[in-house]
Amino acid sequence: MWDRLLVAFLRVGVRTGTIHLTLPDGVTHHIGPGGGPDVAVTLHDPTFSRKFFMRPDLTMGEAYMDGRLTIANDDIRSLITFGLRNARGRKVWPPFKQIAALAGRMKSWSIWNHVGIARRNVAHHYDISEELYDLFLGETKQYTCAYFRRPEMTLEEAQTAKMAHIGAKLLLKPGMRVLDIGCGFGTLAITLARDHGVQVVGVTLSQVQLAEARRRAAEAGLTDQVEFRLQDYRDVGESFDRVVSVGMMEHVGLPHLRTYFQKVSDILTPDGVALIHYIGRWSPPNTISPWFNKYIFPGAYCPAVSEAMRVVEKTGMILADLEVWRGHYERTLQEWLKRFDRNIDRIRQLQDDRFLRMWRYYLQSAELSFSEAHLVIHQLHLAKGRYTVPVTRDYLYAPSNT
Structure with a gap:
């Protein structure tokens, strides 16, 4: 019965592309008007259809991870694109839409990332393998969106451009104290210290990131300028001239946005500036995605500008500028997936096949969440003073910053 319902559901709902769906009984159904994408999927689990109607996103991802759903030529991209395009603009009967929206908001507010849970969530993703991230992030080991100022840039060049852009926006002067919230593997903190002569404190909850960051600082000869701590941002007690946070705020969770931005405001000096990239x-x-929350980034939440600003405006900080990056994370994720696939044999020695499928599904679906769905990068430029940040963006494009 459930398989028949799934086929009927697809025949009504598919408005673009074609799916060739082979059910566990061996029967193949060809569904869709064509026009691309064209994808062939085989279900090996008799319970898939029933689970799909209960939790479609989670069921799809888990079935692919487990090998209970296979795709011709392992073309994950086409399958996810097919799903996103047919879900886009789909009309839902108002009561169901309202119920789904309410359930979603309740789930968002139920994510309470207190210190203990935050540590566990970070360890879930980052404390996997010391070598894994080397195999796909590149030399800069930046696990955040690169900035492709020119189309021909390599990943390393684009990551370097991102750090230079952030450094310029922070309006750094030698001797300033900078806090890097969620410092990752330390590259940004080290770069800011080296290029601008500032003192940087980086905080992380990942043991793997902490060890790597400290090693990199020592190799760069900057241990007198850069300090890395295993510390929750909520426990930072000093004041700083500048606060930077790249790719961390989306891990705070909706209930903690007020705490996060208030902390940034509290530790900034009166002429302080913050750059929040998320x-x-x-x-x-x-x-x-529930699948992302369970397997990739537990406790994560990607806020709309309206949600972020509703909190920022209560902290006393001024939104001096808002920059929106479109197209940059798609390219970054494409580069990561290429490198992941290029090093697949070595990664297979570190992780099992289920992990490999999970990680490829993650990287591919993340890319398409930007190119086919609603995700973008926001950079909030915050300040305590009205004119601390220049009133035009000309300073960003001086010869030294290009």
Whole structure:
């Protein structure tokens, strides 16, 4: 019965592309008007259809990870694109739409990332393998969106451009104290210290990131300028001239946005400046994929600008500028996936096949969440003073910053 319902559901709902769906009984159904994408999927699990109607996103991802759903030529991209394009603009009967929206908001507010849970969530993703991230992030080991100022840039060049752009926006002067919230593997903190002569404190909850960051600082000869701590940002007690946070705010969780921005405000000096770079959305508020929340980034939430600003405006900080990056994370994720696939034999020695499928599904679906769905990068430029940040962007494009 459930398989028949799934086929009927697809025949009504598919408006673009074609799916060749082979059910566990061996029968193949060809569904869709064509026009691309064209994808062939085989279901090996008799319970898939029933689970799909209960939790479609989670069921799809888990079935692919487990090998209970296979795709011709392992073409994950086409399958996810097919799903996103046919879900886009789909009309839902108002009561169901309202119920789904309410359930989503309740789930978002239920994510309480107190210190203990935050540590566990970070360890879930980052404390996997010391070598894994080397195999796909590149030399800069930046696990955040690169900035492709020119189309021909390599990943390393684009990551370097991102750090230079952020450094310029922070308006750094030698001797300033900078806090890097969620410092990752330390590259940004080290670069800011080296290029601008500032003192940087980086905080992370990942043991793997902490060890790597400290090693990199020592190799760069900057241990007198850069300090890395295993510390929750909420426990930082000093004041700083500048605060930077790249790719961390989306891991705070909706209930903690006020705490996060208030902390940034509290530790900034009166002439302080903050640059908050995060994954946001140009659509109204919504939850992220349940599969992502369970397997990739527990506790994560990508806020809309309206949600972020509703909190910022209560902290006393001024939104001096808002920059939206479109197209940059897609390219970054494409580069990561290419490198992941290029090093697949070595990664297979570190992780099992289920992990490999999970990680490829993650990287591919993340890319398409930007190119086909609603995600973008936001950079909030915040200040305590009205004119601390220049009133035009000309300073960003001086010869030294190009």
